[in-house]
Amino acid sequence: MLEIDHLEVSYGSIRALHGISLKVPEKSIVTLIGGNGAGKSTTLRSISGLIKVRAGNVRYDGQDITNKPAHEIVARGLCHVPEGRMVFANLTVMENLHMGAYLRKDRAGIASDIEYAFTIFPRLKERISQLAGTLSGGEQQMLAIARALMSKPRCLMLDEPSLGIAPILVRSIFDQIVAINKERGLTILLVEQNANLALSISHYGYVLETGSVLIEDTAEALRKDPQVRAAYLGG
Amino acid sequence: MKSADGAKRWLLVGIALAVVASYFTPQFNRYYLGIAIDCGINIILAVSLNLINGHTGQFSLGHAGFMAVGGYTAAKFSLVFEAMVPDSLKPLLFVAALTLGGLIAALAGLGVGVPSLRLKGDYLAIVTLGFGEIIRVVVQNMESVGAASGLKNIPKWTTLGWTFALAAITIYAVASLVNSTYGRGFIAVSDDEVAASSMGINPVRYKVTAFVTGAFFAGIAGGLYAHHKQFLSPTGFDFLKSIDIVVMVILGGMGRTAGVVIAAIILTLLPEFLRQFADYRMIIYSLLIIGLMMARPQGLFTLSFKKKGAASV
Ligand SMILES: Nc1ncnc2c1ncn2[C@@H]1O[C@H](COP(=O)(O)OP(=O)(O)OP(=O)(O)O)[C@@H](O)[C@H]1O
Ligand SMILES: [Mg+2]
Numbered sequence: 001m002l003e004i005d006h007l008e009v010s011y012g013s014i015r016a017l018h019g020i021s022l023k024v025p026e027k028s029i030v031t032l033i034g035g036n037g038a039g040k041s042t043t044l045r046s047i048s049g050l051i052k053v054r055a056g057n058v059r060y061d062g063q064d065i066t067n068k069p070a071h072e073i074v075a076r077g078l079c080h081v082p083e084g085r086m087v088f089a090n091l092t093v094m095e096n097l098h099m100g101a102y103l104r105k106d107r108a109g110i111a112s113d114i115e116y117a118f119t120i121f122p123r124l125k126e127r128i129s130q131l132a133g134t135l136s137g138g139e140q141q142m143l144a145i146a147r148a149l150m151s152k153p154r155c156l157m158l159d160e161p162s163l164g165i166a167p168i169l170v171r172s173i174f175d176q177i178v179a180i181n182k183e184r185g186l187t188i189l190l191v192e193q194n195a196n197l198a199l200s201i202s203h204y205g206y207v208l209e210t211g212s213v214l215i216e217d218t219a220e221a222l223r224k225d226p227q228v229r230a231a232y233l234g235g
Numbered sequence: 236m237k238s239a240d241g242a243k244r245w246l247l248v249g250i251a252l253a254v255v256a257s258y259f260t261p262q263f264n265r266y267y268l269g270i271a272i273d274c275g276i277n278i279i280l281a282v283s284l285n286l287i288n289g290h291t292g293q294f295s296l297g298h299a300g301f302m303a304v305g306g307y308t309a310a311k312f313s314l315v316f317e318a319m320v321p322d323s324l325k326p327l328l329f330v331a332a333l334t335l336g337g338l339i340a341a342l343a344g345l346g347v348g349v350p351s352l353r354l355k356g357d358y359l360a361i362v363t364l365g366f367g368e369i370i371r372v373v374v375q376n377m378e379s380v381g382a383a384s385g386l387k388n389i390p391k392w393t394t395l396g397w398t399f400a401l402a403a404i405t406i407y408a409v410a411s412l413v414n415s416t417y418g419r420g421f422i423a424v425s426d427d428e429v430a431a432s433s434m435g436i437n438p439v440r441y442k443v444t445a446f447v448t449g450a451f452f453a454g455i456a457g458g459l460y461a462h463h464k465q466f467l468s469p470t471g472f473d474f475l476k477s478i479d480i481v482v483m484v485i486l487g488g489m490g491r492t493a494g495v496v497i498a499a500i501i502l503t504l505l506p507e508f509l510r511q512f513a514d515y516r517m518i519i520y521s522l523l524i525i526g527l528m529m530a531r532p533q534g535l536f537t538l539s540f541k542k543k544g545a546a547s548v
Contacts, residue, residue, distance in 0.1 A: 048433060049432075050429060050432070050433070069432075069437070070432035070433055071432050071435045071436055071437045074432075074433060074434065074435035075435055079433065080433045081433075082429055082430060082433060086427040086429060086430035087426075087427075087430070088422065088423045088426040088427060088430065088431075089426050089427075090422050090425075090426050090490075091419060091422055091423065091426070095419055098416060098419070099419060099420070099423050099431075099434050099436075100434055102420065102434050102435050102436055103434075103435040144430075147434070148433075151434060151435060
């Protein structure tokens with residue numbers, strides 16, 4: 001469904017990605033793991049059109065979307081939840097969800113998707129008219145995911161959904177990610193520091209190091225790989 | 236929708252006020268009348284700049300430039316056609332002059348906005364600042380609009396009624412634009428441009444819309460001003476005038492329409508109250524502004540949450 005071929009990205013004179021290739025099959029969960037600065041966020045940003053690609057290409061649904069503007073890529077059903085849960089601080093929870101459905105016209109569908117968002121994240125329902133900027137970090141992360149779902153994506157890219165969130169809440173957010181994948185058939189590309197947890201819900205994984213793919217394999221195999229265990233799974 | 240009702244209420248109150256005002260105008264003291272009209276014009280300027288600087292989170296320093304474009308266009312138009320039109324059609328001519336002024340200002344806004352709104356933050360401030368100065372220099376050298384000596388004998392068509400009505404329309408237009416589903420995009424873009432574009436919003440289009448709409452109403456305000464003072468000179472539209480409007484928006488609490496309206500009124504009245512201090516007037520005025528800014532950097536009337544300070548992590 002999503003295919004990246006020899007992607008190269010630079011920030012000024014600093015090369016961040018040295019020709020990364022990866023595949024995300026339809027209805028699967030694929031994880032990118034790797035140390036700080038490996039280029040995980042950069043990969044997602046270049047797929048979703050937030051930064052310009054120097055070389056290589058991105059194909060989605062068989063179509064070339066390399067260097068298309070971000071708002072056009074969302075319109076094709078590929079939605080990115082950027083790192084650091086960027087909710088609209090001065091809009092309420094409800095208004096944030098409506099912003100997620102910005103490109104949709106089907107009122108009934110929007111209403112039922114808001115209901116769905118509230119069933120997976122009931123906390124949001126209790127805070128429906130609270131300004132998003134006053135939500136706790138975990139609640140903002142739930143809102144960021146729920147808001148992305150409102151665009152009715154077929155493929156969702158999540159950048160560190162567990163960042164700064166209490167372990168018990170992380171577990172429940174990951175359970176919801178699995179539920180979204182199963183119930184809605186959403187394809188998910190996940191970037192996660194908590195590699196163990198991420199691989200436990202994924203089908204396939206890539207290990208990035210300084211802008212290149214170091215290892216790729218099924219999630220199962222990666223969890224058993226001694227090299228991966230030593231470097232990313234805490235032995 | 237509650238907020239849309241709010242906008243409509245503003246409009247009704249404004250229009251009612253305008254009708255009452257035009258009924259009683261002949262009995263008003265000319266001095267107070269002049270100040271009331273100044274208030275109305277400044278409300279239009281501040282509310283329209285608020286759409287750009289407050290709601291959409293940009294920083295424009297060129298509002299006086301757009302006001303000048305609208306003012307000169309409207310004034311020149313009236314001067315050319317005044318003699319050809321019978322008295323009964325004068326109000327129509329006035330409306331046409333104001334509209335034309337607004338449209339030309341909007342066009343100028345488009346010209347400045349499209350290339351510069353792709354840039355971030357301070358660049359826009361510099362570009363708009365430059366634009367305002369260019370307009371002033373151009374007018375200063377244009378014989379057809381009086382050059383440095385100014386454009387004189389503009390017909391006195393601006394009344395309190397017109398001013399209040401147009402102020403109400405400005406508030407209504409801006410409020411209903413921002414409070415619509417489409418309009419929440421303005422707030423989204425100012426809160427977080429990256430997140431907004433990953434929701435399918437085109438930030439550049441929003442910024443251009445805000446910029447052009449703001450310039451349009453600044454142009455209208457310029458037209459009202461021209462037909463109020465009956466005289467335009469390039470020095471009236473300098474950089475300081477833009478700063479005055481920016482201060483109204485900041486004191487009003489960036490993005491709070493009601494706050495900005497009140498700030499516009501207070502800052503119009505303040506220099507008048509300070510008249511008794513004669514030469515020291517502008518010094519006291521500046522000190523008061525600095526004091527207010529330091530005491531309440533978030534604006535005089537802001538209570539609710541604003542991202543800028545709280546969550547800039
Ligand atoms: N805006 C930027 N300007 C310059 N360099 C950048 C920029 N963003 C990222 N980089 C650099 O690109 C490299 C890859 O960064 P990226 O954010 O993709 O890492 P990451 O794998 O997501 O790391 P983390 O796990 O810490 O989030 C890093 O060396 C980083 O310093
Ligand atoms: Mg990252």
